[in-house]
Amino acid sequence: MATLLTIGDAAKASGLTAKMIRHYEQSGLLHKPARTEAGYRLYNSQQLQQLSFIHQARQLGFSLSEIQSLLQLWQNPQRESRAVKQLAEQHLAEIARKIAELKNMQQLLQQLADSCSADSSPHCAILAALAPKAAG
């Protein structure tokens, strides 16, 4: 039998929030769901799977736009796995870029923090590093 869930239950079941589900619908990630006569959204098990799919992909850091592509591939029986992997590799590259950026900040700032005496005196290596050397 087709079990239909209202948005709150679909949210709980998928790990999303009702707000997110509405947002994904409005963003074109999801087809418009059925409605009760009162206008309540109703989700079937196939749509629930999609919601969980989106939740998992968000956990991996994919953007909604990337997830749209992933959903299309998922639903296309003619897909080539290389297309999926390409999306993943692209995202992995972005992740690596962000990690490198953060590690760079971390290294610089940690070094400065280590040089800060952290006492009641006003002198601080961190501020000294941020402040440009005043000319003259």
Add this chain to the structure above:
Amino acid sequence: MATLLTIGDAAKASGLTAKMIRHYEQSGLLHKPARTEAGYRLYNSQQLQQLSFIHQARQLGFSLSEIQSLLQLWQNPQRESRAVKQLAEQHLAEIARKIAELKNMQQLLQQLADSCSADSSPHCAILAALAPKAAG
């Protein structure tokens, strides 16, 4: 002599953009600068130092709100270096948190990508991992 720069030159000198400088002013990070009769903003060397300070702090990933605190400490001769270090440590913790989050994504996704054959077949471990196991 007091050299005064227009916003474009101040932007070049500090590594910011004119748009950012106006935004920082509007956000309360910067005092309102002098103006020419025509209304052009004019920056003196002290203000230029502040702009460079902000630029450096942004490079380290501090938010504008954190930078406001840093600027206040910088300009306060009675500051205690421990207050500066505390801000830095807080930011370092946030950086570490983000790195951990990204590394987690990276590890999971890399594993999936490694399991994807990346050929013309539709089967793909990445999609399989995102898809919930359909009941029944």
Add this chain to the structure above:
DNA sequence: GCTAGACCTTGCCATTATGGCAAGGTCAAA
């Protein structure tokens, strides 16, 4: 049957830091 409370609806605003565009004023060089 009525009422309270938990749900649903839409819509608008806020976040963060930045970019873009538009319409208009200013200034300097040719």
Add this chain to the structure above:
DNA sequence: TTTGACCTTGCCATAATGGCAAGGTCTAGC
């Protein structure tokens, strides 16, 4: 004088989410 490079303000857009408000719906208990 004209042209081009600059400046002004103001509004819109981004990405993904949360919050609030005003209103409709449904269900359980009395």
